[in-house]
Amino acid sequence: MRTTFDKMMYIFIAIYLSVWIVNGCRVGFYGDHCNILCPSHCAGNVCDNVTGTCFNCTDGWTGSVCISPCPINTYGRDCRMVCRGHCKHGCNHVTGTCDNGCDDGWQGKDCTKECAPGTYGGECNTTCGHCRAGGRCFHIDGRCPNGCDPGFEGKRCDDVCAVGHYGDGCSRQCNATTSCDHVTGICCGIPNTCSTQHCKFGGGLVAGLSVSFVVSVIVNAALSYKIFMVYCRE
Template identity: 35%
Template sequence: MDSRVVLFCFLGILIGNTATAYENIALNKSAWQQYPYPRRPWGADKAVDGRYSDRSAVGGQCTISDNSQKTATWRVDLGDVHRIHHITIYTRTDNLPWDASNGYTARFLGFSVYVSNSTNKDDGILCFKDTMYTRSTIPNNVTIECVKNGRYVIYYNDRLPLVLYPEEYSYYSFSELCELEVYGCPIPELYGENCNIPCPQNCQERHCNIVDGTCLGCVEGYRGSRCEKKCDNNSYGLECNLTCGNCSNREQCDHVNGSCPHGCDKGAQGDKCREACPFGRHGKNCVEFCTQNCRGGCNRFTGACESGCNPGWKGKFCENECDGNTFGLNCNQKCGVCLNKEQCHHLNGTCPNGCDRGYQGTSCTQACQGGRYGYNCQDMCSINCKDPMNCDPVSGHCSACFHGWYGRECKERCGYCRGNEQCHHVTGSCSGLCEPGYSGDQCLDSVFSQHIANQRAMIKLMRKFLAFKLRRGQMRENGTSPTDF
């Protein structure tokens, strides 16, 4: 038999004189049950109303759950966390002899009682689980010793599928409680049989064991069963589970707040001396400054930049700027295509004088796109490119031209090729014949225009000849020698 369970006889004789000193702190408190019986006055509050003289359904003094359920849960909310000593349960008997012939014994078998600080039993502590009673041995009044702290007391029973229960258990689960009493001290700071002894001063929240007054936890800076000892051995704080920082000369810190009365050793700072020197500082009490380009703080003793440098810097003390076409963290990022291949900015990689041909952006890492090319992508691709949005980003050359155009940038118009044939995309020459009236490799020479040009050349030549003849006559008259035509 579980030693925590002490049976009451049917007449309600108490198990000991001390049990009467504690108060029923569940009386008239808020209660809830999982499956209330519909349209009947058997609500969850019936189990905490202080009445259980008539333990039948018709008496209206018991809470009764609905039929045909696989689980049964009932709970009472004590309103706050209380120290509990024991719990007494009075179950439904229908005022009939309580023995194996009473059908309600089978419903009571297998029950559990939990104490929790939430409405979920699984968050709490199991006080009792029936695994030993039979219909002949289970009492109708049960007192369970449960020296625990909690807000909710939860009664639970189940008859789950695929679980093998003893043969005497009922097929369904019920919560049929005529009264559930929770005995403890109504004032949290008191303990003892008469709830009149104050808990030790250093108990956490003044909560102690309801029987012997031992603390359930200590306030900061104290330890021991009654929290009578100060923290020592380089510890402090709640339950003395915090370690002192680097106090000067390794002295004991304050047992409550961990502060160091005489300052910190090298490499530490703060009133508790638990903080390593922050970025930019080192030495005793962190009063010295690191090199400003250290990343993540320097060595708190030597000042060396052991965690590396800020972006854009290199060297043991991070004193040198990135070079060699690099920038950024650890100088491991490559500069973009800056104008004339100059060094980019050592911190952010921007190009101070813009980008070389074919690139754009502050760091000159983005190739020209969207129909642009040249320095900083300022030039627009020719609209005569067959794909005007994708010319060569450096030169602006087109991969192909629209019909009727040629040249690297498709800016030259084709001649009069026979049948409107497309000319060569680079040279502009026609692969076949020219349209009537035109000639030449590019079919740009007009036959009519050539005839006129020839006539103009002949006239020009005749004028030159006549002018020569005239000049020659004049020279003979003057006695000079004429030159050849």
């Protein structure tokens, strides 16, 4: 009388032989002598016993013999999943994670969050420039969509006005002979110092020189007149 163990062994041998006969080779092998391993990414390690082509691929792989990773920005079974976030160089073709970090302007585990307000760029570690009225810059490249605060220019508003210009859009000009504060236009006639007036009529040092010159002319004229009168009396 057969024991339970004998029955189980009989079933196992029957299944093993049926696989061998139907497929011609043991699972995981193919070829004329069934001595060639199936491609490593065949699902279940099963391939055609003659050609070695895979019936299905493991997650993240594609092709007849499953040696090609999923196309960029896709992953998973049959490469049917689309990467969720803005992964740099695409997501992991098997798991969908962002192994190489995020594209510029994005953050978070799956790179689905924009940079926090006031920051932009790679890893969101660059501070925005002087965007108008404290406005946000574009989280990817730092552009200021609404323009710059007075005294600044450039697409990211991180450049001060050129020398001789100031104010909104750097459109106002200082006096030609002086420099001025790039925001307020306060004159800087003497290097590294500013007066309290905007650059009008020469401003700062130039205005001072003009007054001195006029005073000097008046004093010299008065002295000349006095000398002339003394000479005439004699």
